[in-house]
Amino acid sequence: MTALDRALGAFYGLALGDALGMPTQSLNRETIKQRFGQITDLQDAGPLQPIAANMPKGSITDDTEQAILVGELLVEGKGRIEPAVLAQRLIEWEAEMQAKGSQDLLGPSTKRAIEMILAGHSPEEAGRYGTTNGAAMRITPVGIAADVADPERFIAAVVQACQVTHNTTLGISSAAAVAAVVSAGINGLDLGEALNLGQQIAQQAEAHGHWVAGGRIASRISWARSISVESDPVLLADLLYDVIGTSVASQESVVVSFALAQQVAVGEMTPFDALCMAASLGGDTDTIAAILGAMLGACLGLQSWPAAMIETVKTVNDLELEPLVQGLLALR
Template sequence: MNARDRALGAFTGLAVGDALGMPTQSMSRAAIAAAYGPVTGLLTAVAEQPVAPSMPAGSVTDDTEQAVLLARLLIDGRGTVEPQVFADALLIWEADMIRRGSADLLGPSTKRALTRLQDGVPAEEAGRTGTTNGAAMRVTPVGIATPSEDLHALVDAVAATARVTHNTSLGIASAAAVAATVSAGVEGASLAEALDAGERAAVVGGERGHWAAGGEIAARITWARGWVRGMAPAAVADAVARVIGTSVASQESVVAAFALAEAMGDDPPAALRLAAGLGGDTDTVAAICGAMLGAAHGVGAFRPDVVETVLSVNRLEFGPLVDELLALRRRTGQSQRTY
């Protein structure tokens, strides 16, 4: 298994997790059980689905779409994305989602930040209240494109893409944790080593941006991983849904993804199915968990028929994106060594 296989696994895991969580997003755990029973695979959303009513099985949401958007911007910008360019691209994306009749639009932190930016607020200030998981859900391409050897350089790259919408200690720390886990996995780290890298990056990221009140991301990841280690799946589900939380708050949903990766990381499909049944921001929890597990285990961690369905339904092709992102990674690594 090489870096390309792991990078492809990260993007594929993101999309598979997203698609598994699509039909259950924003529903309670009880409502999910009543509507679908146990989540055993890709499902068509019920008509009562609050965000994606009757959406076909295998469809992805904003998590995958914004990650693909960010990947393309990174490639076009040769590793950098100007704040206004990113803001404009996000607004164009949302307009297209509205045209398609989707209710999966920009999250609260992103929408608020872009409104401020349009009102003339500087990019550095626009995202000063963004503490939700939007930066973390789309950050996988940054992890693929950036080596993790220098965590400060990696967090710099993360902060550059989070700043315009989630320029807070919680927003940047959560995105840095996901990006570092993905990056370490692409480099060949074991899952445990990759999750450790995510914890360390969260410490660095927590020192960036505007301070925001809330449990620190790094500390909560450390606690959650230690708590769920060795738990049976049913106990993990209760621990995540009832105590850690699955809301859009980054200190809940991102930490939940780490807890699932720690407890069930040896069986990625089972981890993502469980994530989809937890209630709350299921698509994002499953997408982040899938990206991290895919980076550690490679694309072969996911059932080929499920992957084929997700790629086909959404007309996705990750190979060219991954190749370009890995080319950026090689150039970044060379420039760091030269420096």
């Protein structure tokens, strides 16, 4: 399997997870069970979806769109992201979404940071309250472009991509964990080894950003990976939803993605089944499934995803990620 195959697996895995979770995002588990049963395929959003009403099945959301935006900035900047430019692009992106009538707008941390930048604060200051999963959801291109074999440079690249919106211990360490798994997968590490490295890099990355109270990302990942439910998917889903939590808080949603990736690593689930569980959990389903898809795809390659579904996602969203992914790999 080539690095390109793994990088495409990561980016299209992110898009597929995002699309699977699109119709269920922001709903609770009971509502998802009533409307969809279990998610096992791409579904239309329907009129009652609070964020993505009536979006057709296979549609991506802010997770994939903002990851593409970060990827394009990396290629334009030859591996460097200027925080002020990222802020400007995110402002433009939200304006486009509003013009389309979409409710899928900037998350709470990103919104607050951009308001601070517009009010004249520095990028470093603007991100000091960002603890949610917005940085982790759009960090995959950094994992493709930067090599985790040089941890210091790698973490610096992650910090640069996070700083303007998520300049906190939680925001940076959760994004670093995800990016490290993607980067390790592209280097050919198997999924278990890549998850170990993600945990280690999360711990090192905690030295950056403003300290924020909240469960430590590396410690929570370590604990979540130790969950054993004897092949009982219902019990697993209960634990993830009730005990870890599926909110936009990075110490919940990002940790749930690692818990599910671990189930794939130990052979309890197929990659696609894990994405379907992520999309069925409730809460921030599109982001949990998008992050999970990126990590699994990087380690297991593009062929781990159902080809027909990837085609649907490409067609519905007019998505052609190959040139962008090749540009990111060239930076690596």
